[in-house]
Amino acid sequence: MNERHDLQSGHTPATARITTLESLREHLQWAIELEHATLPPYLCALYSLDPSRNPDAAQALGGVFVEEMIHLALAANLLNAVGGRPRLNPTTLLRPHPRPLPHGDRSLRLSLVPFGKEALEMFLRLEQPALPGAPAEGDNYKTIGQFYDAIEQGLHHLSTELGEQEVFSGDAARQVTGGPFAHTGGHLAAVTDLRSALAALEE
Template sequence: MTLAGLKYESTAIIELMDVAEADRSEEWLRDSLQQAVMLELSTLPPYLCALWSLTPSTESDFEVRSMLKEIVFDEMSHLGHTCNMLTTVGGTPVLASAAVVPPYPCPLPGGVRPDLTVHLGGLTRDAVGLFAEIERPTDLPTGPAAGSADTFPSIGAFYDAILRAFRRPGLPITGRRQLVRSLEDHGKGNSLFALTSLQDVELAIRIIKEQGEGTSLSPDNPFEGVKGELAHFYTFEQIHRGRKLVKVREDPPCWDFAGDEIPLPTARPMARVPRGGWAADPSTAPTDPEVERLIGDFNQAFSTMLHTLELAWQKDDREDAADQLELAIAGMFDLAVPAGDLMEKPLPNDPTKRYGPEFRFLPPA
């Protein structure tokens, strides 16, 4: 799929899933992996806004902050794994384009979970409830979290289809343009590794699915960063319900949100970003030049980071690629400063609410 054919708000994933398995070519796989890249990119801004909105105060706040931070690192790794999958089959990830950056508030890309609208705002119970729905597993272990059958493509089902396409005989897995970086400090599955075989790809997809969803037998994260870490769906659901998930029966195994209380941490009241950004809504358009500057600085830094990250997967020399990746990672961490500054600025129409980052892509001047 060319850049001209990419559009965030499309039904591309539904259309790809409708293609008969016998007709899923290498081009189908590359198009699917670009959509997977867009999926992984779409979850990072809302999770980051929730994390950055927290204000340190109590030990319980620190616990939730740690949970969110581990998930963010996992999602960054998932984006890396999908980009490595795309380049190993001859594709090139598109990241630095308005065609792939989510225009929040918006659905997930490609028609996945069309019932959900993803928005940017501070940490609230409603926000983590939305995050849990984004990560909802295809198969759940026996217990209260199980829901009705899905009538739309889930993220897990889409990755299952991608894995089946990788398993087709004769598919070349080239190992070209693979980014490698150790992130073991953040979890056993967070390091980026070269995908040079089907077994490597199988592991990468397993990491993405099981860190997000757990398994059909357990809510645990098999690639935990801290002892006892749960998969993303269950972590978010714990915060949403305000109770830890505990095992209440061994045979058959069953879990329930009946453990210790998890108080919702203190968070700066970042309002939801309106479609098109703060300036697009007359009631939230900045009147303070400092707010305008911070919004512009953040969007420019975000766009530069995406461009740097995209370049990393275009480098044939592994050292050059590693240098680009380091610059991009540094750029991601630097975003926290203008984001935090924005979250201290009240909206002109409601002083009880705060501004926050828009995550809008700005093309090069």
């Protein structure tokens, strides 16, 4: 809590891991790869269900899948906003399963399995929140929340160090917007400055 307060007041901890625009862009590309990696397991579980017999489960999984797609698009908006170029390279994105999350805890393996106990355990591990006080982790992160905390710290640090105009130098025409989406409250908004970048991370 104190670390977050220091960031918001303009004081960046010495432990911030993302300290250059190049590193920020690299981590945001990893975020795109991370969000894409969540899609096949959710979609495989969804397609294994008969919606007429399991309507609630199918709707819940469909909603999560849409949210993960929104997260991917938001990560791309963030990368575009800071002057990067999202890469959707099949050799990077479409790796064989089971596989780990890109740059994440390698003990978590994503598998393509039908909806059931194994799938639910994998999804619970995937969506596990960070423990209170858990440090931001830019690489080999234990939870997705810790990874995005590292990006948030980097955004604060660079905006203070270089100025928002220098950080958010991307072409606004490359931003994608949309929503609301079916079965989810997700919203896809443009990223043009620190405020909208933090809102995208919160989403």
